[in-house]
Amino acid sequence: SQQGEEDPQALSIQEGENATMNCSYKTSINNLQWYRQNSGRGLVHLILIRSNEREKHSGRLRVTLDTSKKSSSLLITASRAADTASYFCATASYFQGAQKLVFGQGTRLTINP
Amino acid sequence: NAGVTQTPKFRVLKTGQSMTLLCAQDMNHEYMYWYRQDPGMGLRLIHYSVGEGTTAKGEVPDGYNVSRLKKQNFLLGLESAAPSQTSVYFCASRWTGSYEQYFGPGTRLTVT
Numbered sequence: 001s002q003q004g005e006e007d008p009q010a011l012s013i014q015e016g017e018n019a020t021m022n023c024s025y026k027t028s029i030n031n032l033q034w035y036r037q038n039s040g041r042g043l044v045h046l047i048l049i050r051s052n053e054r055e056k057h058s059g060r061l062r063v064t065l066d067t068s069k070k071s072s073s074l075l076i077t078a079s080r081a082a083d084t085a086s087y088f089c090a091t092a093s094y095f096q097g098a099q100k101l102v103f104g105q106g107t108r109l110t111i112n113p
Numbered sequence: 114n115a116g117v118t119q120t121p122k123f124r125v126l127k128t129g130q131s132m133t134l135l136c137a138q139d140m141n142h143e144y145m146y147w148y149r150q151d152p153g154m155g156l157r158l159i160h161y162s163v164g165e166g167t168t169a170k171g172e173v174p175d176g177y178n179v180s181r182l183k184k185q186n187f188l189l190g191l192e193s194a195a196p197s198q199t200s201v202y203f204c205a206s207r208w209t210g211s212y213e214q215y216f217g218p219g220t221r222l223t224v225t
Contacts, residue, residue, distance in 0.1 A: 031212055042117070042203055042216035062117075089157060090214055098144070098163050099207075100171070101214060103155040 006089060006104040016113050019076045021107040023089030024069075032065055032091045033101065034074050037086045046074075047086075079111045114139050118202050125223045126194040129156035134189040134220050136204030136208075143186040143209045146171075147179060156203065162187055186195040194224045 007022045022108065023032070031050045035043040047063045049056045056063045062075040076083055086108045090101040120135040136145065143164050147163075148156040160173030160179040168179045176198060178190045191198060201221050206215040 033212065035216075040219075042218045043205075043214075044216070045213045048212055090156075098161065098169065099212060100158060100161070101146075102158075102172075103148075103152060105155040 006087075007026075007099075007108045008106070010108045010110070012110040012112060014078060015079060015081055017079055019038045019079050019109055021087050021089075021109070023072045023074070023104055025089075025091045025102075025104075026070065027091075027093065028100070030094060032063075033040050033071075033090045033092060034061075035088045035090060035103075037088065037106070042087070043088065050064075056089060075102060076109075079109075080084070081111050081113050083109060084111045085109060115149065116140065117204055117206055117215050119133070119138055119202075119220050120221060121215040123221050123224065127225055128195060130155075130194050131190070131192050132222075133191075134202055134204075136187045136189070136217055136221075137184060137205075138187075138204075138206040138215070140206065140208065140215065140225070142205045142206035142215070143183070143184075144159040144214075145181065146207075146214065147187065147189045148203045148205065149173065150203060151200050159189065159202075196220075196224045198222065200222045 005024045033048045033089045037043045047058045049063045060077045065072045086106045088106045089104045117138045147159040147162040154201040163212040179190045206216040207214045
């Protein structure tokens, strides 16, 4: 079963605006990761936030994590056309000694020039 | 470094046929994973391996088998393909000391 639920499913904004995507999950996690997928390509890791962290930054990316609400958000500031892609959150937990990632359904982001 | 590569990129099978998807990584990663991606479903874990010679079931293992005879290769087999296995298959790997997974470009499989 899918643990991560992402909101919105699709987002279309103008270049230069900020884009915010949300992810909710159901069980305890070790960390939460965000990945980007360009059309027809594999996923690329963007950023990881551990369960004991509340906020993390990487370039134009800002991720927050609220473990009490079991939710995370990804903010992309000053969006560019190249940011057009699908974005997935993935929650990491351990099962029988191995880390497993459970992916959300993704948010399709379109940046209009 | 080539990273994670997958062979083939595209394949069309008839129901009941068999095939093997190959994943190779040149990063000396211990962990390797096979996922499938279906529209509106995100990625689901099929099988994974924590090291050479080991395999384990993921979320949706039925109808698939895997082998990890060499550390750099992870094979996914379909013994008798079914239309429900039409999907895009992704392989991923990671280093023991990191949580980040590196993904291959995917294999688009259609079963008619």
